[in-house]
Amino acid sequence: MKKIAIFASGNGSNFEAIVRYPDKKYEVALLITDNEKAYAVKRAEYLGIPFLIFNPRDFKDKNDYEVFLVRKLRQYEVDFIVLAGYMRIIGSKLLSAYENKIINIHPSLLPAFKGKDAISQAFLYGVKVTGVTIHLVNQDIDSGMIIEQIPFYINNKMTINDLEKEIHKIEHANYPIVINKFSEEGVL
Ligand code: GRF
Helix, strand or coil, X not given: CEEEEEECCCCCHHHHHHHHCCCCCXXXXXXXXXXXXXXXXXXXXXXXXXXXXXXXXXXXXXHHHHHHHHHHXXXXXXXXEEECCCCCCCCXXXXXXXXXXXXXXXXXXXXXXXXXXXXXXXXHHCCCEEEEEEEECCCCCCCCXXXXXXXXXXXXXXXXXXXXXXXXXXXXXXXXXXXXXXXXXXXX
């Protein structure tokens, strides 16, 4: 069984869905967060998942921060990294230590609507189809090889809140499935 680390900076609903998924082919070894106030930390507490909180500002630079993270990840024998709302760009240390072993979920059909607030970007643009993308992480934001995409049709009566709920439902249902496949087969 592969061991994964989940990186999250905020709410952590994907983290919880990944932990609770019944038919796991992976073990969630730990949560790593850069935000001590992240609700993901509360979830880790009640789910009984080890967590580590780091403030990147306590390190000399990104390189130092990531050297330290890699050491921790090795201690926990982490096979691959799952980003779930982690609000930092992954640098070269982590990328080379976990080459093709870092995945991310993004709430739009990439390459459309990269970056922050993708759900509202798509809604405000007025697209009729949006969705969720799960992809490998590389040095550029939201640009790595696409592993899976799940489309969703926006109907005319939907509010942005409705759309957010639907997108999150899709994320929670699909991210664990992709992580399972990734655990068994590596890059798909
Ligand atoms: C998700 O919408 C994910 O696609 C994006 O950040 C959000 C994280 O939500 N990368 P949560 O913290 O898992 O609730």
